[in-house]
Amino acid sequence: xxxxxxxxxxxxxxxxxxxxxxxxxxxxxxxxxxxxxxxxxxxxxxxxxxxxxxxxxxxxxxxxxxxxxxxxxxxxxxxxxxxxxxxxxxxxxxxxxxxxxxxxxxxxxxxx
Amino acid sequence: xxxxxxxxxxxxxxxxxxxxxxxxxxxxxxxxxxxxxxxxxxxxxxxxxxxxxxxxxxxxxxxxxxxxxxxxxxxxxxxxxxxxxxxxxxxxxxxxxxxxxxxxxxxxxxxx
DNA sequence: TTTTATAAGTTCTTATTTGGAACTTAAAGC
DNA sequence: GCTTTAAGTTCCAAATAAGAACTTATAAAA
Numbered sequence: 001x002x003x004x005x006x007x008x009x010x011x012x013x014x015x016x017x018x019x020x021x022x023x024x025x026x027x028x029x030x031x032x033x034x035x036x037x038x039x040x041x042x043x044x045x046x047x048x049x050x051x052x053x054x055x056x057x058x059x060x061x062x063x064x065x066x067x068x069x070x071x072x073x074x075x076x077x078x079x080x081x082x083x084x085x086x087x088x089x090x091x092x093x094x095x096x097x098x099x100x101x102x103x104x105x106x107x108x109x110x111x112x
Numbered sequence: 113x114x115x116x117x118x119x120x121x122x123x124x125x126x127x128x129x130x131x132x133x134x135x136x137x138x139x140x141x142x143x144x145x146x147x148x149x150x151x152x153x154x155x156x157x158x159x160x161x162x163x164x165x166x167x168x169x170x171x172x173x174x175x176x177x178x179x180x181x182x183x184x185x186x187x188x189x190x191x192x193x194x195x196x197x198x199x200x201x202x203x204x205x206x207x208x209x210x211x212x213x214x215x216x217x218x219x220x221x222x223x224x
Numbered sequence: 225t226t227t228t229a230t231a232a233g234t235t236c237t238t239a240t241t242t243g244g245a246a247c248t249t250a251a252a253g254c
Numbered sequence: 255g256c257t258t259t260a261a262g263t264t265c266c267a268a269a270t271a272a273g274a275a276c277t278t279a280t281a282a283a284a
Binding site for chain 4 (some may be wrong): 225226229230231232233234235236238239242243244245247248250251254
Binding site for chain 2 (some may be wrong): 001003005006007008010011012013014015016017019021022023026027030047048049085088089091092093094095096097098099100101102103104106107
């Protein structure tokens with residue numbers, strides 16, 4: 001079964017996962033909530049390849065979760081900002097954060 | 113960067129994603145919350161391949177999110193049930209459900 | 225006036241993961 | 255015996271991801 005076939009699934013959890021349920025998308029959204037908005041920030045902060053970031057940003061914009069906004073005319077440069085639809089995803093990320101804090105403590109001293 | 117390297121990331125969201133942030137794992141957990149516990153149920157309800165279900169169940173058990181319990185001695189048969197750690201994941205799934213209900217309504221008449 | 229730097233991607237090749245179907249094992253029921 | 259059920263495993267082809275280098279447009283420095 002192809003993953004994208006879940007987008008019309010009866011279950012709203014499945015539909016949500018068809019959009020953001022891959023490995024990097026939620027990490028990009030986390031980054032947005034922490035204040036990132038530019039391509040290279042996403043690359044640096046998530047650790048994903050440029051290719052992946054490029055692809056995932058496209059999907060997120062297409063889905064109306066992020067919006068591409070020009071922040072420089074010459075050269076043309078864009079940044080990605082959360083839409084209302086995207087901002088409403090915060091409860092999910094907070095739930096992930098809380099669960100991780102409680103159940104997956106870091107063992108060794110974490111470095112930045 | 114390998115995905116599993118996120119397990120010691122400073123960010124609790126990233127650590128959580130290193131465990132459940134792939135395409136099928138959250139769908140298996142959703143199924144558990146809806147009452148599934150057996151291999152073939154997961155296969156039927158998620159649409160993932162047997163191979164994937166097998167792999168993801170192993171990871172979830174290893175992580176202490178699910179527990180393997182024998183429900184038949186001869187032949188030996190096991191089912192998978194949520195641990196307390198697993199049950200505490202429900203706020204995240206509910207957040208996904210709510211977001212999906214609001215922002216990803218199904219277009220056509222859904223079947224089953 | 226070449227050289228360097230910055231930002232946002234794209235392209236290329238190789239490696240890893242996934243999909244789909246068939247096969248296995250163990251026992252029960254007909 | 256033959257079929258069915260449950261829980262996996264195995265195999266190969268196809269899709270996806272990793273990593274590094276390259277591109278485009280412009281500004282700033284040497």
